[in-house]
Amino acid sequence: MRKSWLLAVVLSIGTLGVLDATAAAADTVSPAEREKWGEHMGDLPFIVGYAKGMKEVEFTGRPPMYFFTTTW
Amino acid sequence: MIKALSGFTPILVDGDTEKDITKKYGVSGYPNTLFGDAKGEAFGQPIVGAIPVSQFLQKAQDAAKKIKPGKPSKDYATLTAAKTELDAALAKKKVADALAAAAKIEKVNRPGAILDAALEAKKQLLEDGQKRLDAAKTAAAGDGKDAAVKELKKLAAEYKGTDIGTEAAKLLKELEPPKDPAPK
Numbered sequence: 001m002r003k004s005w006l007l008a009v010v011l012s013i014g015t016l017g018v019l020d021a022t023a024a025a026a027d028t029v030s031p032a033e034r035e036k037w038g039e040h041m042g043d044l045p046f047i048v049g050y051a052k053g054m055k056e057v058e059f060t061g062r063p064p065m066y067f068f069t070t071t072w
Numbered sequence: 073m074i075k076a077l078s079g080f081t082p083i084l085v086d087g088d089t090e091k092d093i094t095k096k097y098g099v100s101g102y103p104n105t106l107f108g109d110a111k112g113e114a115f116g117q118p119i120v121g122a123i124p125v126s127q128f129l130q131k132a133q134d135a136a137k138k139i140k141p142g143k144p145s146k147d148y149a150t151l152t153a154a155k156t157e158l159d160a161a162l163a164k165k166k167v168a169d170a171l172a173a174a175a176k177i178e179k180v181n182r183p184g185a186i187l188d189a190a191l192e193a194k195k196q197l198l199e200d201g202q203k204r205l206d207a208a209k210t211a212a213a214g215d216g217k218d219a220a221v222k223e224l225k226k227l228a229a230e231y232k233g234t235d236i237g238t239e240a241a242k243l244l245k246e247l248e249p250p251k252d253p254a255p256k
Contacts, residue, residue: 045082046082047084057081063079063107065108066085068102
């Protein structure tokens with residue numbers, strides 16, 4: 001059940017093919033983060049962690065889109 | 073629509089470990105998507121749970137229209153401009169320009185997709201250059217001196233400032249020593 005709604009959220013963003021994978025200037029996701037959050041992120045170039053993400057916002061000037069989630 | 077979203081930085085916040093952040097933004101349920109401005113302040117209402125794509129797009133479009141991007145850092149401007157130069161140079165097979173663009177990206181030295189792309193491009197260009205240099209040496213040692221000289225001239229120009237360019241220039245001098253000045 002959880003997996004299905006999570007997938008729906010990711011799909012609602014991910015089906016757009018939205019975010020250019022090369023857009024993020026920073027290192028986006030480490031292998032460990034990919035393993036932990038892969039199901040949540042789909043193929044989107046998320047930055048994991050608020051502080052790291054905000055550094056990227058400051059660097060690029062691109063405003064944030066926060067995706068709050070948990071692993072349970 | 074796609075452009076509207078590509079202007080954002082997607083950040084995953086772990087609700088288990090970043091409780092202070094979830095509290096700051098008033099997040100009480102997961103998943104929860106929220107747009108913010110360049111200073112990090114929340115914009116509009118959060119998108120809680122799964123919603124239809126069309127609704128998500130509408131909210132994203134509204135946010136993109138109303139949220140002003142921040143000022144990019146000088147390094148980011150350098151990085152993105154150099155990446156554009158690199159892509160253009162690679163497409164036109166302009167080796168010297170591609171190496172120059174890659175060097176600009178390396179100078180910024182920010183780990184990430186752009187630096188990875190630049191390093192990979194540089195690696196490929198240097199491998200290609202080395203193969204061409206080796207082929208020119210072989211040709212020069214055989215009966216292909218004219219072709220070798222032509223190739224070495226190109227390599228010396230395209231790879232100027234690299235070991236390949238230096239070696240090509242050196243070999244060129246050996247194959248075509250400068251003529252003595254005419255006697256007075």
